[in-house]
Amino acid sequence: MAETVLVTGGAGFIGSEFVRQAVILGLRVVVIDKLSYAGDLERLASIKGKFTFYNADTTDFQRIRAIFQEVKPDIVVHFAAESHVDRSILEPFAFIDSNVKGTLNLLEASKETNLKVFVNVSTDEVYGELGSEGYFNENSAMMPNSPYSVSKAAQDMLGRSYYRTYGLPVITVRPCNNYGPWQYPEKLIPVVIYKAISGDAIPVYGKGDNVREWLYVSDCVEGILKVVEKGKPGEIYNIGSGEERKNIDVVSEICRILDRLLPGKKPYESLVTFVKDRPGHDFRYGLDSSKIERELGFKAKTPFEEGVFRTVKWYLDNRAWLENKVQFLRDFWARNYKPSENK
Ligand SMILES: NC(=O)c1ccc[n+]([C@@H]2O[C@H](COP(=O)([O-])OP(=O)(O)OC[C@H]3O[C@@H](n4cnc5c(N)ncnc54)[C@H](O)[C@@H]3O)[C@@H](O)[C@H]2O)c1
Numbered sequence: 001m002a003e004t005v006l007v008t009g010g011a012g013f014i015g016s017e018f019v020r021q022a023v024i025l026g027l028r029v030v031v032i033d034k035l036s037y038a039g040d041l042e043r044l045a046s047i048k049g050k051f052t053f054y055n056a057d058t059t060d061f062q063r064i065r066a067i068f069q070e071v072k073p074d075i076v077v078h079f080a081a082e083s084h085v086d087r088s089i090l091e092p093f094a095f096i097d098s099n100v101k102g103t104l105n106l107l108e109a110s111k112e113t114n115l116k117v118f119v120n121v122s123t124d125e126v127y128g129e130l131g132s133e134g135y136f137n138e139n140s141a142m143m144p145n146s147p148y149s150v151s152k153a154a155q156d157m158l159g160r161s162y163y164r165t166y167g168l169p170v171i172t173v174r175p176c177n178n179y180g181p182w183q184y185p186e187k188l189i190p191v192v193i194y195k196a197i198s199g200d201a202i203p204v205y206g207k208g209d210n211v212r213e214w215l216y217v218s219d220c221v222e223g224i225l226k227v228v229e230k231g232k233p234g235e236i237y238n239i240g241s242g243e244e245r246k247n248i249d250v251v252s253e254i255c256r257i258l259d260r261l262l263p264g265k266k267p268y269e270s271l272v273t274f275v276k277d278r279p280g281h282d283f284r285y286g287l288d289s290s291k292i293e294r295e296l297g298f299k300a301k302t303p304f305e306e307g308v309f310r311t312v313k314w315y316l317d318n319r320a321w322l323e324n325k326v327q328f329l330r331d332f333w334a335r336n337y338k339p340s341e342n343k
Pocket of ligand 1: 008009010011012013014015032033034035036037038039040056057058059078079080081082083084097098102121122123124152174175176177178179184
C-alpha cells in the first residue's frame with residue numbers, strides 16, 4: 001500500500017507544489033490547512049479529488065490529534081506557518097501561535113503514531129545575517145533577527161528537542177528564498193511583477209543592495225522529497241541554489257523580461273522607487289548546501305534567469321488570480337503603510 005504523507009500548509013505556495021509532486025509520485029496525500037489569507041485551494045485545483053483535505057488549524061491540539069489518529073500518517077511534512085517577515089513586524093502574535101504552538105501540537109500528536117519521518121520546514125533566516133563574505137552551514141549558530149525568524153528558530157529547535165528527548169524521527173530542512181508560480185503577491189518577485197504591469201511605482205527597500213539566494217519552488221520540493229526518501233533522523237539539511245542576487249538585480253531582471261513579453265511605452269525599470277528600509281533588514285543570506293548534495297545527491301537545477309522567466313510568464317498568464325489576491329492586499333497595505341512608503 002502507498003505510504004501516507006500528511007502535509008501541513010498544503011494550500012500554501014511551497015506546500016501546494018509539494019502536494020502536486022507527491023500525488024504524481026503515487027503517495028497517499030492528506031492536507032491540513034486553515035486557509036489563512038495565504039492559503040488557497042485553487043493552487044490544488046489541477047489535482048482535485050486526488051488528496052484528502054482537512055480545513056484545520058494547527059493551534060487546535062484536540063483537532064490535530066484527532067486527525068492524526070484517523071489518518072495514521074507514515075510521513076509528516078510541516079509547511080504550515082505565518083511566512084511573511086513584514087507582517088511579523090506589524091502583527092507578531094500570529095507568528096508565535098502558528099509557528100511555535102502549531103509545531104508543538106504537531107510534534108505532540110506525532111508521538112502517538114508510528115511515523116517514519118517528520119520533516120520540519122525551517123528557513124535560512126534562522127541563521128541571521130551575513131556580510132558580503134562567507135556562507136552558513138548546518139552547524140552555524142542561530143542568530144534570528146525578526147519576529148518571523150525567531151518563531152522559525154523556535155519551531156526548528158522544538159523539532160530537534162523531540163528527536164533528542166522522545167526519539168521522534170524529525171529531520172530539519174532550511175531552504176533559502178523560494179520563488180515561482182502561485183506565490184502570494186506580498187513577496188518580492190510577485191509584488192514587482194504586479195506593480196510593473198499595473199504601471200505603479202515599484203518599491204525597493206533601501207538601495208536594493210540586500211542579497212538573497214533564490215531557489216525555484218519545484219527544486220525546493222525535489223530537495224524535500226529527497227530528504228523524505230533518504231534523509232537521516234536528527235539531521236539538518238540546508239537547501240540552497242547558489243543563485244545569489246541583490247534585490248535591485250532581481251527587480252531589473254523582471255523588468256527586462258517584461259520589456260520583452262509585454263512592451264510598454266517606457267522601460268519598466270523607470271518605475272523603480274527606493275523606499276525606507278525594513279527595520280532590522282538582514283543584509284545577506286547565503287547557504288553552504290554541500291551536505292545535501294554530498295549525502296543525499298540533491299542539487300537545485302533551475303538557473304535563476306530561467307526560473308524568473310517562467311515565473312513572470314506564469315503571472316502574465318494568470319493575471320486574474322494575481323488581481324484577486326491584490327484586491328485583498330490593498331486593505332492591508334492601506335492600513336499599514338503611509339502613501340509615501342508606496343507599498
Ligand atoms: N517562501 C519562502 O521563500 C520560504 C523559504 C524558506 C522556508 N519557508 C518556509 O516554508 C513554509 C511554507 O512557506 P510558503 O511560502 O509556502 O508559505 P505560505 O504563506 O504561502 O503558506 C503557508 C500555508 O500555511 C497555512 N497556515 C498558516 N498557519 C496555519 C495554521 N496555524 N494551521 C494550518 N494552516 C496554517 C496557510 O493557510 C497557507 O496555506 C513555511 O514554514 C515557511 O516558513 C519559506
